[in-house]
Amino acid sequence: MADETLFLSNHQPSTPDKKPLLTMDSMIEQCIGKFGWAQLDQAVLVSLSWLFDAQQTFISVFTDSDPAWHCTDPIKCVSGTSDLCGLPDGSWAWDEVAGHSSVVSEWGLQCATPIVRGLPASSFFVGCLIGGLILARLADSSLGRRNLLLLSCLSMGVSSLVTAFSNSIWVYAALRFVCGFWRAAIGTCALVLATELVGKRWRGPVGMLGLLGSTVGFLSLPAIAYVNRGRSWRRLYLWTSIPALLYCSLVYFLVRESPRWLLVRGRKEEAIQTLKSIAPPEQRPRLTSSFFSTVASLDDYDPLTEAVDHFSAVKLLFMRRWALLRLSIVSVVGFGIGMVYYGMPLGLANLSFNLYLGVAFNAFSEVPSTLAAMLLITKLNRRHILLVLTAVSTVFSLACTLKGEPWERFQMGFELVSFGTGCSALCVLLIYTLELFPTCVRNSAVSLVRQALVLGGTFSPVLVAAGRATGGTLSYGVFGAVIGCCGLFTACLPNTQGGTLCDTMEEEELKMRERSSGQISAPLTLA
Template sequence: MADDTPLLSDHQPPPTAAPGEKPLRTMDSMIELCIGEFGRAQFAQAALVSLSWFFDAQQTFISVFTDSEPLWHCTDPARCTPGAADLCGIPDGSWSWDENTVGRHTSVVSEWGLQCATPFIRGLPASSFFAGCLLGGLILATLADSSLGRRNLLFHTCFGMAITSLLTAFSTSIWAYAALRFMCGFGRAAIGTCALVLSTELVGRRWRGPVGMVGFILFSLGFLSLPAIAYANRGGSWRVLYLWTSVPTLFYCVLVYFFVYESPRWLFVKGRKEEAIQTLKSIAPPEKHSRLTSSFFSSAPFLGNDFDPSAADVDIFSAMKLLLARRWALLRLSAVMVVSFGTGMVYYGMPLGLANLSFNLYLGVASNALSEIPSALAALLFIAKLSRRLSLLAMTTVSAVFSALCILRGEPWGRLQMWFELVSFFGGCTALNMLLIYTLELFPTCVRNSAVSMVRQALVLGGAFSPFLVAAGRTSGGALSYGVFGAVIGCCGLFVVCLPETRGGTISDTMEEEELKMMGRSRMSGVATLA
C-alpha cells in the first residue's frame, strides 16, 4: 500500500559534513528556512510565471482550426457527389466551401487551394512550427542554465512568439505562412521549460508537484480557449485567430518584464549571492527579512557556499557538456527523451487528427482540451502516491492500447471511436505531465533547465512527424495515423524501466551532490543503481 509521502519530501538525508562539523544544509532547506515553503508572494510569482503556458497552448494547437479543411457542399448535383472523401475527384465549379465568402476564408486550405495538395504541402505549416521548436530548443536550451537565466529567457521567448504570431496574420502565401510558423515555433521553444523550472524553484519541496500542475492546467485552459475562439469566429477569416491570440500575449510579456523575479537557486549556483538574497527578500514575509544577509549565508553550513562561479559560467553550452560528460546523466537523458518522443506523437498528433474522425471538430477539440484538466489532477495524484516508473509505464500502455482501437471500423466500434481517442489522449497527457515532473527530479539545478528542455525537444520531434501522418491518414479515416501513434508510444514507454525511482527524495543542485546521493543509495541497497 502506498504511503502518503508528498512529492520530493525530505526522506534522503543531506550530504554529510566532515567529522565534528554540523551537517550541511541543502539549498532546499535554506530557502525554506528563509521564505517558507509557499507564501502569498511565492503563489503570485508561480501563478504569473505559469500563465505563459496558457498562451503557449494557443500557438501550439491553433493550426487545428486554421489549417483544417472547411466543410463544403455541392452546387451542381449532376456532377458532384455529396459526402465524397476526395474533393480532387469532383469537377471544379460543382462544389463550394460552406462558410467562405469573397475575400474571406476560414482556413488556409480554402484560401490557397490546398485541398488537392500533397500531404507534405498540407502538413508543412504545422511541421514547420515543430521544426522551429526543435531548432529553438537546441539553441536556447542552455541559455536559462548559463547566461540569461530563467526569467530573462521566459520574457524573450514569449515576446518572440507573440510578434511572429502577430505577423502570421498577414501571410501572403503558404510558403510565407510556413516560414512564420517556423519562426513562431523557434520563439516559443523554451516557454514551457522556463515556466516549469522557474515556478517550481520558487517554492518548497512539498509544493513543487502542485505548482507544476498549475502550469499544466493553464496549458489545458489555453487549449480549451481555442475551440471557443474558433467557434465565435466561425465564418470569419483564419487570420483573426492569430490576432486574438497574439495581442494578449504581448500584454503578458509586459507583466513578465516588470513583475517576475529570477530563481534564487540559479543565482546562488551562478555565484550571484547578493542578487539571490535580494530576490529572497522580495518574496519572503517581512518578519524574515532580518536574517536575509550575506553574513547569515556565509556563516551557515550551506552547500551553496561551495559553488564555484567560474566553473558554473563557462559558456552557453556548459550545461549540455555536463550532461554529456557523465555516463549516468547521459543514460538518464537518453531514456527520458525516448519516452518523451513517443508521448509527443500522441499528444500533438491526436488533436491534429480529429478532423479525420467522424465527429464534430469543435466538440472533439473541446473534449480533448477538457480531458487535460483531469489528466493533470491524475498526474498529481500518481506522483504523490505511486512509483514514478510504474505510473508512467501504465499510462503509456493505456494510451497505446486505446489509440490502436481507434482504427477499428463498423458497428459498434464507430460509435466508440470518440471515447477511444479521448482515453488514449488522456493517457498521453497524464504520461507527459508525470514525465516533466520526473525529469525535474532526475537532474540537478545546474543542468535542470537544459535537461527538461531536451526532453521537450524530443516531445516536439514526435509532434513534428504527426502532421504528415495525419495528412497521409485522411483517406483512411485516420486508421494509419492512430495505429502508428499507438505503436510508437507503447514501444517508447518501455524505456522508463531504465530510469531510477525518485519518489521520496530531494533534488540536487550540483552534479557532485547528485553523485554523492547515488553512492549513498548504492551502499544502502548493496547494488549499483542504473543511472
C-alpha cells in the first residue's frame, strides 16, 4: 500500500518535548471491555430506532404503488394491458377495495410523468440529504448522540403522523421531505452511540445489531400493509408513526450518552456516571476521577482536533488531506450501494411477482445478509469484502434486465441476490467508516457517508417510475452499472482490521506515521 504520510496534512508532527497524546480507548476498554447485560440493554434500546427508520424509508413501496384495476368495457379495454393512459375513459376502473389504497389511485396519478410520480419518494431522500448535512454535526458538537437521536425520532414520528392527513400530492411530498429531514440522523446516531457504549471486541456485532433492527422494520411493512390491504394508505402512516412516538419515551428515560463523546467534550463526571451504569459490577468501584487522570485533558490538544462548535467536525474532515481522501472514497462507494439498497425494493412493482411477497422476501434476505456481513467482517479484509460484494451485486442486477421466458422466471431470484449482497456491502461499509475516523469526527463522517447512500437512493424513484412507464426493468441495469463502478474505489482505502479507535485527528495521524515507518509490528489487518 502507498505511504500514508503522503496524505497527511501540512501540520507539523509532534515534537519530542510535547506531551504525548494518550488515547481514551484503552481506558474505556478497561471499564467496559467485558460485555454485560447493561451494555446489551443499551445496544438493543438504541438499535430499536433503526426499526422505525426502515419503516419510513420503504413505506412508499406500498403507499405509492399502482393498485389493482379491472376492465369495465370488454370491447374498449383489454385485460392485462399495462398502459392505463391508452385506454378510453370509462373502460376501466380501480378495484373497489383499491380505490384509496394508494396515492396513485386517490389523486389520479396513473398518467402523471415519472418525475411527479416519483416526487414523494425523491422528496423524502432529498430531505434525508439536507437533514444529514445539517443535523449530523450536532451529534459531534452541542447535542451529543443521545439527544439528537431523541429529537430525530420524535420529529420523524410527528411528521409521519401528520402525513396521514395530506390532501394533495404536493402537501404529501412536502411532508415526506420533512420526515426525511428528521429521519436522516437516526441511523447514524444509533450506530455510533451503540458502538461507543461497548468494547472493541463487540463493536462489529453491536453495529450489526442495529442493522438487524432495520431488517425487522423493513419486514414489518408487508405484514402491516397486508393487514390493511384494501384500506386507505393513510393507515400505514398511523400504524408506523404512533409506535415511533412511544419509543421516544424509552430513549428519554433509559438510553445513556456515549462516554467517549462526554470525555471528548470535557464532561468527565458525566462520563464516569455513564461508565458506572454500563460497566461490569466488579469494575464500578474503581471508576473515579483519579482513574482518568492519565488521560490527556482536552485542553492539551490543538483546538483543531476538537469538535468545539457546530461546524468544526465537518471542517476537520475537509482540512486534513488524508481525511478528505478517505471520506471521498467511502462516499463514492456509498453512492453506488445506496442506489441498489434503496432502488431494488422500490422497483419490485415492475416485476411480474406478488408485491407483498416480494417485499417480504427482500426483508427476509436482510437477515442472512447482515449475519453474513457480521461473520465476514471478523475474518476478512474489509476492502476485499466490499470489492466482492459490489461485484456480485453488479452481475445479478444486470441479470434482472435479461428478456425472454427462461430468464424472466428467475428475475425475482436475481433481484434477491443483488439486494442481499448490496445489504451486506452496506453493513460492511458503515463499520469500515467507523474505524477510518477518530471520535471527534466519527459521527459526522458516518453521517456524510449515509448521505451518499441516500443520494444514490434519491435517483432511484425516478428511475423506477421511468422503468414502470416503459414496462421494463432498465432501472436494474442502471443500478448494477453504478454499484459496480463505484465499488472499485474501495481498493484505494487503508486496512483497519484489528486497529484501535482513535479519539483525535492528531492521534490518527500519529498512528499513520507509525504504520508507515514500520513501528507498528503488523499492518492493520482485520483480525
